[in-house]
Amino acid sequence: MTYQLPDEHIQALLEAAIAAPSMHNTQPWRFDVEGHVIDIYLDGSRTLPAEDPTGRAMRIATGAATFNLRCAAEALGYGTWFGLAPYPEEPDLLARIVVEPAGHPNSELRDLAAEIPKRHTDRNPSGTAPVNQRVRVALILAAYAEGAELSWLTDTDIDAVRDMVLDTDLREIHDWHRSAERAHWVGGARTTDGVPSSALGPRSTTYPAVVRDLATSPADRMRGASAFEGQPQLAILSTKHDEPSDQVAAGVALERILLTATREDVSASFLNQPLEYDDLRRKVQRLTGEPGHAHMIIRFGHAHAATGTGRRPVADFLPRDPE
Ligand SMILES: Cc1cc2nc3c(=O)[nH]c(=O)nc-3n(C[C@H](O)[C@H](O)[C@H](O)COP(=O)(O)O)c2cc1C
Numbered sequence: 001m002t003y004q005l006p007d008e009h010i011q012a013l014l015e016a017a018i019a020a021p022s023m024h025n026t027q028p029w030r031f032d033v034e035g036h037v038i039d040i041y042l043d044g045s046r047t048l049p050a051e052d053p054t055g056r057a058m059r060i061a062t063g064a065a066t067f068n069l070r071c072a073a074e075a076l077g078y079g080t081w082f083g084l085a086p087y088p089e090e091p092d093l094l095a096r097i098v099v100e101p102a103g104h105p106n107s108e109l110r111d112l113a114a115e116i117p118k119r120h121t122d123r124n125p126s127g128t129a130p131v132n133q134r135v136r137v138a139l140i141l142a143a144y145a146e147g148a149e150l151s152w153l154t155d156t157d158i159d160a161v162r163d164m165v166l167d168t169d170l171r172e173i174h175d176w177h178r179s180a181e182r183a184h185w186v187g188g189a190r191t192t193d194g195v196p197s198s199a200l201g202p203r204s205t206t207y208p209a210v211v212r213d214l215a216t217s218p219a220d221r222m223r224g225a226s227a228f229e230g231q232p233q234l235a236i237l238s239t240k241h242d243e244p245s246d247q248v249a250a251g252v253a254l255e256r257i258l259l260t261a262t263r264e265d266v267s268a269s270f271l272n273q274p275l276e277y278d279d280l281r282r283k284v285q286r287l288t289g290e291p292g293h294a295h296m297i298i299r300f301g302h303a304h305a306a307t308g309t310g311r312r313p314v315a316d317f318l319p320r321d322p323e
Contacts, residue, residue, distance in 0.1 A: 001072070002035035002036060002037075004035050004036070005033065010033055011314055013029055013069050013071075013076070014033075014314045014317065015314055016068045016069060016072030016113065017029070017040070017176050018065065018311050018317060019066035019117065019119070020065040020067070020255055020316055021121060021254070021255070022058075022061030022065075023048060023051070023058075024051075024186060024195055025185070025193050025241065025310075026048065026185065026194075027043075027046065027193055027317075028042060028046040028061055028062065029041065029043055029061065029065050029317060030042070030319075031318055032318075032319060036101070037096060037097070038096070039095070039097075040065060040069075040093075040095045040096075040097070041048055041093050041094065042058055042092045043317075044092065045273065049181070050175070050177040050178045050180075050181040051178055051276055052111075052291040055244075057253060057272075058147075059244055059248045060246060060247055060248070060295055060296070061142070061246035062094045062250040063084070063094070063095070063250060063251020063252040063253075063254065063255070064147040064252070064254050065251075066082060066097065066251070067251070067252045068116050068255060069097055070109055070204035071110070072113050073097070074105065074110040075113035075114070079100040079105060080097055080098065080109075081097075081098050081103050082098065083095065084248045085244055085248060086248055091244065094248050097113065107119075113261065115260075115262040116259065119259060120307070120309070121269050121306060121309075122201070122268065122269055122301075122305065123212075123303075123305040123306070124201045124202065124305040125202070125226050125227060125229060126228075126300075126303045127217045127229065127301065127302050128229060130233065131233050131302075138260055138264065139257050139260055140152075142257045143237060146253035147239070147251075147296075148237055148254075149237070149238050149239070149288070149290035150235050150253075150257060151235060151236045152233070152235045153234045153235060153287060154232075155231060157287040158232060160232060161271065161284070161287070161297060163208075164283060164284065165208045165210075165212075165271060165273060166177065167180055167274070167280065167293050168280065169208065169273075171271075172216050180201040182214060182216050187220050190309075191310040192309065192311065192312045192313075193312055194309075195214055195309060196310070197223070199307055199308070199309050200213070200215055200223065201269075201306075202223065202225055203223055203225040203226075204225065205225045205227045205228075210228055210232035210234075210271065211228060211269055211271065211299065212269070212270065214240055222240065225302050227238060232299050233299065234298065235297075235300065236285070236288050236296070236297055236298075237253060237257065237295050237298060237300050238250075238290070239292060239293055239295065240292050240293075241293065242293035246293070247295065249297075250296070255271075257298070261300060265302070266300050266301070266302065267303035268298050268299065268301075268306055269298075269303075270296060271299055273297060275295070282295070284297065303321040
């Protein structure tokens with residue numbers, strides 16, 4: 001007989017999973033729980049056809065949710081093992097997590113579970129204190145533990161990223177499809193999905209900025225401005241290959257990095273706009289000096305002023321009972 005997870009544990013595991021980051025807070029995942037096996041699927045109704053036409057960002061987000069679920073299971077005393085993209089003939093099934101009543105405890109994942117509710121994308125200025133070398137190495141190791149690479153950028157590389165951000169903005173000026181899609185997900189007082197105005201952080205007093213300004217509405221575009229750090233601390237998250245399962249793995253690594261950063265009191269936000277264009281994505285990867293495929297540009301710092309974003313109720317992510 002297979003082990004049946006108690007309902008309150010299923011609820012806790014899925015609440016942890018859906019706290020993961022996702023582009024524009026689309027929460028593009030679905031879950032199916034059978035006994036002690038949890039399958040995580042892409043939700044094809046939560047796509048971003050203009051900004052994420054291939055579904056890369058959806059797969060990264062789902063990887064992040066997978067990592068949270070593993071951490072939460074460890075915190076409840078379970079062990080876990082998991083497989084990414086287990087069946088090629090079922091492309092929407094991105095990960096299968098087996099929750100074991102008597103597993104081998106992983107104390108690192110158990111400790112990181114405590115950081116899940118504290119982690120938020122922080123788009124505020126970060127101040128000038130550098131992220132120290134010990135933490136930089138801890139974040140590299142967090143990526144490595146999940147089969148990905150985190151490369152810290154030099155000052156020259158950071159200037160190159162700034163140029164690419166400017167290039168992206170120019171490409172987007174007349175892209176009404178992108179602006180309309182963003183307006184659908186960003187701004188206003190959102191409580192269950194999307195990015196509310198309260199999470200946008202201030203505008204930057206300088207341009208091009210080292211933070212992505214997601215504002216679309218006139219009110220958000222006119223919000224208060226602050227000076228951001230002149231020399232941001234940027235790192236690139238990459239994987240060696242770029243199959244769908246590599247993109248899910250990048251998301252697993254992303255969340256391990258973000259929870260490790262949260263535990264170290266280090267804030268994070270994303271400057272992913274160049275990665276949405278294939279030619280610029282290749283240029284970004286070249287900055288790392290390694291072969292591979294870039295998935296995230298992360299700005300680390302010491303901001304600590306982020307307000308959270310909402311989530312839908314857990315029941316929304318489970319199969320509906322037949323009427
Ligand atoms: C694949 C991916 C790409 C993202 N790209 C950006 C980005 O370019 N700029 C940004 O400000 N936030 C970006 N985000 C952050 C999301 O907007 C954020 O995770 C979401 O609004 C939920 O908020 P939270 O992270 O505070 O829980 C990205 C997140 C993911 C997973």
